[in-house]
Amino acid sequence: MRGITxxxxxxxxxxxxxxxxxxxxxxxxxxxxGAGKTTLMNxxxxxYQADRGExxxxxxxxxxxxxxDALALxxxxxxxxxxxxxNFTVVENIILGLKSPKHPFLDIEGARRRIIEISxxxxxxxxxxxxxxxxxxxxxxxxxILKVLYRGARILILDEPTAVLTPQEVEALFKSLKDMVRxxxxxxxxxxxxxxVFRVCDRVTILRRGRKVATLHVGSTNxxxxxxxxxxxxxxxxxxxxxxxxxxxxxxxxxxxxVDDRKALHVRIGSLELYEGEILGIAGVSGNGQKEFVESLLxxxxxxxxxxxxxxxxxTSKHYREVIEKYVCxxxxxxxxxGILPTLTVAENLxxxxxKSHPFSSRRLLNHxxxxxxxxxxxxxxxxxxxxxxxxxxxxxGGNIQKVVVARALAKAFANMCRxxxxxxxxxxLDIAATDYVHRKLIELRNSGKAILLVSExxxxxxxxxxxxxxxxxxxxxxxxxxxxxxxxxxxxxMTGVRRIS
Numbered sequence: 126m127r128g129i130t131x132x133x134x135x136x137x138x139x140x141x142x143x144x145x146x147x148x149x150x151x152x153x154x155x156x157x158x159g160a161g162k163t164t165l166m167n168x169x170x171x172x173y174q175a176d177r178g179e180x181x182x183x184x185x186x187x188x189x190x191x192x193x194d195a196l197a198l199x200x201x202x203x204x205x206x207x208x209x210x211x212n213f214t215v216v217e218n219i220i221l222g223l224k225s226p227k228h229p230f231l232d233i234e235g236a237r238r239r240i241i242e243i244s245x246x247x248x249x250x251x252x253x254x255x256x257x258x259x260x261x262x263x264x265x266x267x268x269x270i271l272k273v274l275y276r277g278a279r280i281l282i283l284d285e286p287t288a289v290l291t292p293q294e295v296e297a298l299f300k301s302l303k304d305m306v307r308x309x310x311x312x313x314x315x316x317x318x319x320x321x322v323f324r325v326c327d328r329v330t331i332l333r334r335g336r337k338v339a340t341l342h343v344g345s346t347n348x349x350x351x352x353x354x355x356x357x358x359x360x361x362x363x364x365x366x367x368x369x370x371x372x373x374x375x376x377x378x379x380x381x382x383x384v385d386d387r388k389a390l391h392v393r394i395g396s397l398e399l400y401e402g403e404i405l406g407i408a409g410v411s412g413n414g415q416k417e418f419v420e421s422l423l424x425x426x427x428x429x430x431x432x433x434x435x436x437x438x439x440x441t442s443k444h445y446r447e448v449i450e451k452y453v454c455x456x457x458x459x460x461x462x463x464g465i466l467p468t469l470t471v472a473e474n475l476x477x478x479x480x481k482s483h484p485f486s487s488r489r490l491l492n493h494x495x496x497x498x499x500x501x502x503x504x505x506x507x508x509x510x511x512x513x514x515x516x517x518x519x520x521x522x523g524g525n526i527q528k529v530v531v532a533r534a535l536a537k538a539f540a541n542m543c544r545x546x547x548x549x550x551x552x553x554x555l556d557i558a559a560t561d562y563v564h565r566k567l568i569e570l571r572n573s574g575k576a577i578l579l580v581s582e583x584x585x586x587x588x589x590x591x592x593x594x595x596x597x598x599x600x601x602x603x604x605x606x607x608x609x610x611x612x613x614x615x616x617x618x619x620m621t622g623v624r625r626i627s
Contacts, residue, residue: 129178131164135512138164140335141177146280148183151302151312153326153343155319155355157556158524159510160332162315163205166282169313170202171195182280201278203269205285205523205554206461211258215251216240219272243274248304261412263294267301281305284315285523285554294411299325317524317556319348319355331355356558367572372401375576376422376545380431383421385414392417392600394431399545399576404567406591406608407580410620414600415580416458419549422578423455424448435544449478454543456534456551458580460523464530467519471511472500474518475533479540503532508559527554535566538575546570546577552586564590584613598622 126144130137139161146152156162167173169180171189180187182198189195192202209218220236227235237253244250249267257265266286273281283302287295302312302325314326322329323343331338331354338354353359376399383392392414399405409415420426422433424445433440435452449455457463465474476485476496484495500514507528511521518529531551538546548567552560567590571577581587587594588608595605596619604619604626618624 126165126169127179127181129165129168129175129180131161131168131173131175133512138335139168139175142332142335142337144330144337145340146311146313147328148311149306149309150327151306151314151325153322153329154313154315154332155317155322155329155351156332157317157355157508157510157558158522158528158554160317160355160556161335162317162332163284163522165332166202166284166313166315169195170200170282172202196273196276196278199277199279200282201273201276201280202282203266203273203284203286207262207265207269209257209265209268212256214254214256215260215268215271216253218257218268219253219275223276240271240275244271247274247308247310248301261294263290263297266290266294266298270301279309280311280313282313282315285317286314287316287318287321295321317355319351319557322351323348333357352557355556366568372403372574374398374400375436376578377434378431379434381418381421381428381433382430383417383426383428385417390414390417390600392421394418394602397595397602397605399578401576402571402574403592404571404577404579404590406587406594407578407597408584408587408594408616408620409582409597411582413597413620415549415597417600418597419455419458419547419578419580422448422545422547423453449543452543453545453547454534454537455547456531456549458549460527460530460554465518465526468517470515471504471509471518471521471529472496472514474529475500475503475514475536477533478537479533479542482540482542499536503536507532507562524554524556524559527552528559531555531563535563535570538570544576546575547580548577549580550582551579552583584616587616588613596620598625 126142129139129142131139142161142165144165154162164173168175171191171194174190180189182200187198216233216237219240225232240253249271251264251267257268286298290298306312316322326343328340328342330340331351333355378394378397381392381394384390407415417426421428424440424443428441440448440452466477476499479485480491485492497514504511504514509528510525518526537543552563555563567577579587579590588611591608593605593607594611594616595602596616598620599622615624
């Protein structure tokens with residue numbers, strides 16, 4: 126890709142970018158949220174057309190007007206947010222949109238055989254007849270990869286592929302990627318996580334604010350240099366934590382019992398407390414009851430038995446709206462389904478939940494001047510990349526949508542509008558600078574006496590921020606460890622059920 130330039134209304138997304146990938150390599154594309162990574166790849170995949178520039182595939186200059194053109198040249202893309210139909214099987218999702226060789230009839234059996242052949246070749250084994258809704262996210266992503274390989278892709282673009290995966294799923298993905306390259310594929314790995322570059326990539330290209338900064342061999346650089354190239358300044362990773370004596374209990378869980386949607390997993394928590402001036406980390410492999418536990422705290426999921434107390438107020442039977450208006454600030458797990466109102470503007474999303482209070486409203490009328498001023502402040506503080514605070518939030522990149530969700534929750538917490546902060550994967554999809562900023566804000570809230578429940582599958586984040594670590598396995602808290610006494614090995618054994626602390 127040579128001299129690629131792309132403008133959107135009010136923003137220069139790409140400014141004369143050169144990008145080159147060698148056959149048979151895993152090439153990292155690194156940059157902050159909004160740096161232009163996804164836009165560049167959408168142009169290579171034919172979803173967008175460049176305003177200027179040239180594209181060459183295997184030495185031949187090409188025009189890419191649609192993904193169909195890209196796939197015909199062997200270029201396939203797996204997007205950050207999965208696009209599968211939950212009620213369809215794996216094979217039905219993979220052949221969707223393709224003309225059947227037995228038209229007008231479907232050739233399910235032929236497709237099944239070919240899927241099994243491709244999945245075995247690239248180490249992506251999967252049952253073709255299982256429905257997508259019954260698969261964990263990591264396996265669903267495998268289906269997305271198989272979908273583009275089934276269509277003949279030889280150059281595979283993976284856009285933020287680890288953003289929704291557990292650590293175990295990330296390991297499995299990296300192993301598969303290395304196997305794919307050994308068997309002749311070329312992979313473009315789009316990420317903002319510097320450690321991932323060193324674990325899986327051969328070379329890396331860094332974008333910053335729509336411009337190419339450098340292309341480097343991974344073996345000839347280091348994390349600090351990549352961070353500086355990516356952000357434009359040195360990142361200091363240490364956060365100052367004030368020593369706090371254990372204070373008053375803010376959140377108390379007593380004999381909590383709830384179940385998942387299929388009534389297959391029973392969440393039972395005998396006793397758990399969260400104190401003022403504390404971050405309690407909830408660690409665990411995805412699907413071990415964390416989601417159900419948080420939903421019960423928020424009043425979304427029915428509690429079969431037990432009590433949830435905030436400052437001795439029983440929240441067990443209170444409605445979700447009352448819980449989040451009076452007691453809890455939350456960064457939800459799913460930013461798209463639970464975190465935003467997609468058709469409303471960035472400013473409206475940033476003020477949602479605060480909009481009824483002074484100075485954003487008076488006598489039931491919104492004060493748009495104050496709302497815009499507040500939004501501009503948060504956009505600046507959290508480096509939210511947006512053409513304007515007035516555009517619909519749905520046009521932002523996934524990482525910038527996460528910044529909107531986190532900024533709103535933390536603003537509410539700093540305004541003393543809640544007693545408990547639930548941060549569910551708060552930095553999922555965020556770049557290194559934004560992650561550092563959010564971590565500092567959470568520590569600042571903790572130092573000021575706020576009680577924070579941190580739910581994360583990122584053990585590095587759990588160890589960095591938590592005062593105590595509670596580990597969940599199959600719906601139960603199998604151990605609570607003070608951070609200074611915890612180590613990754615012991616927490617890992619608790620997460621897999623090998624150990625239990627009474």
